[in-house]
Amino acid sequence: MAKGDDGSSAASAVRWRETGAEAIMAEQCQARGEWGIVAAAAPTAALIGAEALRAGGNAYDAVVAAALAETVLLPPKCGLGGDLIALAWAPEQTAPEALLAIGGAPAGLADVAAHGAMEETGPTSIGVPAAPMGYLALAARGRLPLGDLAAPAIDLARRGFAWSRICSVLSEEARTLVAAMNPAGTVYYPGGKVIAPGTTVRLPGMARMIGELVERREGFFGGPVGNAVVARIAEAGGIVTAADLMSASADWTDAAKAQLCGMDLFVTPLPTHGASLADAVAGLDAEKAASQPEVYRHVVSAIAKRRRELSGLSGTSMVSAVDADGTMVTVIHSNSYPRFGSGIIVGDFDLILANRAGRGFSSTPGHPNFPQAGRRPATTLHAWATQKADGTRFLGATPGGANQMPWNAQTLARIGAGETHVGRLVAAPRWEWKPGDDSVIVEDGFDAQTLTDFAAAAPAVQAVDRWATRSAMQILRRSPDEGTAAAADPRTVGACVAL
Template identity: 30%
Template sequence: MNFDPYCYQYPSRRNVVYGSKGMVATSHPLAAQAGLEILKQGGNAVDAAIATAAALTVVEPTSNGLGSDNFAIIWKDGKLHGINGSGRSPQSFDLEAFREKHWQTVPDFGWASATVPAASKTWAVLAKSMGNLPLTASMAPAISYAQDGHAVAVTTAFNWNKAFEKYRKILSGKEFASWFKTFSPAGRAPRPGERWICPDQAYTLKMIAQTDAEAFYRGEIAEKIVAFAQQTGGFYTAEDLAAVEPEWVDPISVNYRGYDVWEIPPNGQGIIVLMALNILKGFDFTHRDDPETYHKQIEAIKLAFADGFRYVADQRYSRVPVSEMISEEYGASRRELVTDKARMPEAGRPEACGTVYLCTADDDGNMVSFIQSNYAGFGSGIVIPGTGIALNNRARGFSLDPHHPNVLAPGKRPYHTIIPGFLTKDGKPVGPFGVMGAFMQPQGHVQVLMNTIDFSMNPQEALDAPRWQWIEDLVVEVEPGFPSWAAQKLQRMGHHVRCALDSNSFGRGQMILRTECGTLVGATEPRTDGCVAAW
């Protein structure tokens, strides 16, 4: 099917947003406005992405924070650049010590779940190498939100209260006391519209901005992190923090119906998107809501996840056969396994977690796809006293199987769920896209891309459309609004279909595309407090 991505003819629940000089799309209006403010001050799309990402740590702490990791794909100077801002495990992590505790998996909370965060170092590297403005300028809006306060958004308040109710029942050690002091000082989560102020985080943000993140990794903030680890049985050392360094990488891609779809290579799971698309491009699709379409999408995702869970790991420790996994030949061989019945894959359990996504574009042609996350909600439950730093629980991505390539080891990056996406055609940028939500992310990428390319939807309609997600084995969840008749047909095809009560676990995404006349068109999710800020 011939498809012009700039010729939108279909209505949606809300309209796409157009702009000509710049655009920021993300899950929170205040964060989007922060990015737009920086564009208007002379910053480029990279500066705007830093401003938005920093602001999100303040206005959406339920999904990311100063203890997060991040990844980005950047179109600049006529080419794509990738950066891997995922942290590594502390050098004192020891597989046998974990196994002696009879843990089957890495714990959900506590120091054993936290890798060394790299988010703020990534901001500093990007600002210095690709930005127009110093970090002090780009981070100023985030500092203001933390210092002067902001009104808590509806979705953020819901997730905050959900976390608080869970944490007060299960987090009782002294290492967790600072979480409650920092994020529930009134003995509860903040309510929608209530002003939230976090002076500790404001101070840490200032120190990061003024020192290009050196204070976080070698200075005053680093000292506080290491001291708290020593006091509460943590693993971090000064050497672990000083060793943090984001890695420039070459994005990987497959061609899908004339469009090049780009993802970050492993240790991220973006390769799963590419494997699924390689399987799907061998089929013809005419209707999005055809059960046959859903069935083939689900089967392709299951096959791709089976390979992803088997091979994705830190490539410094185990060679991931990237070129083989995304080859045309391998895609064709996997496609042969798709029949008219649901199949049982051998894979782990995908489930949704906490992440923020953003994308930016400027008047000079630069575009950024950026994603940042604690992993699950607030992360490990550990907050460094006096800093507002909530540490991630990314170590949950490791396997404790000594024979698995993704096995836990010192100084190693885990299997990482967060994945920024980018679309090009004939060597020219079409635009950034992303869908947050742990193992929903590859599934969301595939569905949004096919909505856009195969079914000619505009960006807003592509994001709005009801989704499915594979959970485990033959279990598939569908969100409210998914066609009931299609769900019934999937059930007859062997899928175990269950209807979700809400849309919280089906991802939250954004997209910005550049039109043929040089303007920008963007969209954000109805599943979040999202906003597209345009200039």
């Protein structure tokens, strides 16, 4: 097997059957750029982020512009009614910083949970949305005015944009939930029907809402948006108050440090699942990391620990950027799993409210993840970073609900085994963990021995076509010798734009 164009030895790093199609895909899904790169799940968002770099912005400006665009382009997956986490690594820093913008429990949720009335969707699943504070915290480190960063998103919402296939798929999956929670109908299901891919969609309410964020900043929930949210939740039978909304915050903190095959590994701290990811890869050496069935065993063990310590498992998107100075930032923003969050929509502002509280908290009083007022729930959201001995840095993450950790573990194992080509890391075949019985779904592309080893390790193995899972991995790499590169997962139409 040939070496990658950056000199990596594919044979020592992975065990899969490389094909011409994969080599092409590995090249197509990555970008290299001297002046910066932006990756996003929505290609238009990546372009908007790159334009922020071209206008003189830094990586923080780029991710804010791209993320706000995604709140318009991918509303079933992310938005101002959800949460976000981020990792940021400046070249002069020895370790990245983590940003946690995860809303805490409403003051009245503990009583609801203690009486067994907290649900995974619907009015009692809604917590405090913290994504707006997260966008503001990122923008505060940028160079450009917030109004300039938000202008493309506002323009998309007002003028209209082409509805994506993934939004149609997620809408079909959430049709029953949204109809039950919004009997009067909603802009996302005109006439009660799922919007077809390619249809021009306009969201004037969302345009007004993003404008409110620009105008009111930290007072966002103290204005008309907050009033509308409280009224809509009360109408549906929920308990979030105006005081709850004003408690939303975004906090910069140290990343948690662990080890990956002798390298420093950094992950977002609790209540994210970064610790679970660190557990999954902690026992790997270079030889074990080259075997994906061995990685599977470590992942299942880490999941078992997570299940003991947290509550049950929990639409999510992400954007990433690296600028000319070498600062790397990755952002995961989410309306929570599975899609359309709680299912409740604030019609005046086209705002989908997340269900992070209902999915993330335990209903058992005394449990460390019980929804005491202000406590942040456990969340599958997390991001990672690592650095090799030669100074090459990687920063990455993926959306994917319960499979965020397994997919991140697979990528980190490949880095630990020696792979450095970000396109190959993203295009490589993946396996998906099934929560019900610990079985696996395995994409085509693994060699015969690996398939045999999976059959011995897992209760059941299901084969699927290549690139058939919903992984949405994005990886940034900055190398003293090879320069800057980024890759976005081809499985979910991600894109990278380089300058």
